[in-house]
Amino acid sequence: MQTIIITGATQGLGYYAAQTLARQHYAVVLAGRNQVKNENAASTIRRATNNQHVYAMMLDLASLASVRQFVNAFASRTDLPPLLGLVNNAGLQIIGPTEYTADGFEMTFGVNHLGHFLLTTLLLPHFARQGRIVVVSSGTHYPDDPFARALGVLPPAYTTAGELAYPEPTTRKLAVTGTIRYATSKLLNLLFAYELIRRLPALGRADLTVNAYDPGLMPGSGLARQQSGLLKWVWTNVLPVLRLLPGVGSVQTSGPLLAGLISDPAFADVRGKYFYFHRPGDRREKPSSPDSYDLAKAQDLWTTSKQLVAEVSVMKKA
Ligand SMILES: NC(=O)c1ccc[n+]([C@@H]2O[C@H](COP(=O)([O-])OP(=O)(O)OC[C@H]3O[C@@H](n4cnc5c(N)ncnc54)[C@H](OP(=O)(O)O)[C@@H]3O)[C@@H](O)[C@H]2O)c1
Numbered sequence: 001m002q003t004i005i006i007t008g009a010t011q012g013l014g015y016y017a018a019q020t021l022a023r024q025h026y027a028v029v030l031a032g033r034n035q036v037k038n039e040n041a042a043s044t045i046r047r048a049t050n051n052q053h054v055y056a057m058m059l060d061l062a063s064l065a066s067v068r069q070f071v072n073a074f075a076s077r078t079d080l081p082p083l084l085g086l087v088n089n090a091g092l093q094i095i096g097p098t099e100y101t102a103d104g105f106e107m108t109f110g111v112n113h114l115g116h117f118l119l120t121t122l123l124l125p126h127f128a129r130q131g132r133i134v135v136v137s138s139g140t141h142y143p144d145d146p147f148a149r150a151l152g153v154l155p156p157a158y159t160t161a162g163e164l165a166y167p168e169p170t171t172r173k174l175a176v177t178g179t180i181r182y183a184t185s186k187l188l189n190l191l192f193a194y195e196l197i198r199r200l201p202a203l204g205r206a207d208l209t210v211n212a213y214d215p216g217l218m219p220g221s222g223l224a225r226q227q228s229g230l231l232k233w234v235w236t237n238v239l240p241v242l243r244l245l246p247g248v249g250s251v252q253t254s255g256p257l258l259a260g261l262i263s264d265p266a267f268a269d270v271r272g273k274y275f276y277f278h279r280p281g282d283r284r285e286k287p288s289s290p291d292s293y294d295l296a297k298a299q300d301l302w303t304t305s306k307q308l309v310a311e312v313s314v315m316k317k318a
Contacts (some may be wrong), residue, residue, distance in 0.1 A: 001081040002128065003027040004262055005074070007059060007116065008090025010037040012221040013136065015045075016255020017087060022049040024263050027081050031059035031070060031119075032090075055080075061090055061115025063102040064312045071122040082128035085262035088116040088189070089136045093182040095175050095226035098167070103312045105165045108178070112185035114165070117192060117305045124205050130268065133210045134261045135193040139217070139247070139276070140179075141186040142289045147217045147247055148183065152176075156184040158297055161304035164188070178226075188301060190274065190292035195302045197272050209271040211261055212288065215254035216247055216278035249278030257282065 009018040009030040022028045022045050030045075032038035038056040046054045057073060060066040074080075091112045101110035120133060140148040143155040157180050158164070164184060170177055193212045200206050219239030224232050242248045257277055261267050266283070274288040291297065 001025065001027055001053065002084035003029060003080045003082065004085040004087065005029045005031055005083065005123070006087040006089055007031045007061065007119070010034065010041045012223070013215050013218060013251045013255050013258060014087070014089040015041055016251050017089065017258040018054070018255075019045050019048060020256040020259035021085075021263060022046070022051040022054050024259070025051060026084070026263065027053035028055070029074070029080070030054070030056050032056065033058070033060035033062070033066075059119070060102075061111045061119070062107060064115070064118055064309055065102070065316060067115050067118045068122065068313075071119065071126075074123075075126055083123070083126050083131060084128055085132045085134070086120060086123060086127075087134050087136070087258065087262060088120065089258070090116075091136065091185070091223070093178060093223055093226065095178045095228075097174055098177075105308070106167050106181065108181040108185045109164045109188070112182075113188040113192065113301075114305055114308060116189075118309045120192075120196065121203075124203055124208070127205065127208055129207050131205075131208045132262050132267070133193075133196070133208060134258065135189045135210065135212045136258065137189040137193075137212045137214055137274070137288070138183075138186040139214050140183040141190060141292060143291070148179075151217075153179040153183055156180065156187040156291070158184060158187060158191075158291060158294075161188075161301045161308075165304070165308055187289065187292055190288050191294070191298045191301050192305075194272060194293065195298040198298075199302070209267070209269070211267065211270060211272070212274045213258050213261055214274065214276040215251075215258060216249035216276065217242075218249055218251050218254055218278075219243075221251050247278075253280060254278045256280075 008014040042056040059070040099107035139145040224235040273285045277284045
């Protein structure tokens with residue numbers, strides 16, 4: 001048996017990926033910020049799959065201290081089989097006023113990118129050989145994604161990682177700013193994934209694979225939870241009708257496909273790819289946006305992220 005850690009598996013895409021992996025007889029760690037919701041999800045999956053090796057562990061990606069505590073708690077467990085996979089799935093979109101993490105970073109940057117950056121880099125020594133990392137991105141990272149535009153999500157805007165962590169006040173509408181930050185965070189996921197691959201040999205883990213996944217538009221998921229009443233209603237009740245269109249999926253179909261990137265032997269030696277399948281049996285990959293391969297942006301993101309997590313660690317000790 002081997003262990004898979006998946007962030008944000010209380011509901012949505014992560015929940016269905018975790019359920020699939022539990023069915024495939026992995027030990028699955030649901031890493032989540034709400035212990036009650038997380039434990040409920042774990043026990044539902046245990047019952048549904050008859051796999052008792054499904055565990056809920058506390059991880060709040062909006063707190064770097066929580067990320068460190070999670071990794072320490074994980075490393076000290078002696079009941080878990082070797083770590084095969086990490087799925088960086090948790091994500092949020094802020095529609096109202098700017099929110100900040102416990103460490104003072106803009107929330108979308110902090111949760112969707114920085115918390116996962118620290119989690120992944122701290123976990124590297126704990127992987128078994130040939131481990132796999134999958135990062136969940138989104139079509140919204142393209143500057144011209146038709147679904148994103150139709151839903152009012154604006155294109156990503158990478159300035160500098162420092163500015164994204166501590167954004168200047170803006171006069172734009174809050175919802176508009178929120179969607180730009182979300183799309184930008186999904187670009188950061190890709191910049192991080194590709195930079196991680198380049199750095200793995202120097203980090204002593206050239207054996208690991210890293211790939212990115214775009215689950216397609218999944219109307220009905222919790223991602224629109226901060227939207228206004230009408231938009232949320234449309235997201236939950238109207239948009240699911242579009243599932244027959246290419247590019248539109250569901251958490252129930254994309255979750256198992258995400259799980260396959262960790263468990264399917266076909267992906268064992270595949271690295272640096274951007275997959276976008278959301279129909280059973282699909283194996284499609286394509287280039288992500290030109291910006292996602294920008295080396296200068298990737299290096300800025302990596303070095304700034306490293307500094308930010310180190311500064312917080314020093315401040316906590318002081
Ligand atoms: N929905 C779409 O159309 C779509 C399209 C493309 C990509 N994606 C990506 O798919 C991924 C999953 O999204 P989803 O649609 O399944 O959304 P969802 O239903 O809202 O699920 C998000 C998950 O992330 C968790 N989470 C949020 N903040 C967290 C934090 N600070 N620490 C730990 N966990 C946290 C949530 O936990 P709680 O239960 O505690 O809130 C929940 O389990 C995201 O990365 C998203 O960007 C979604």
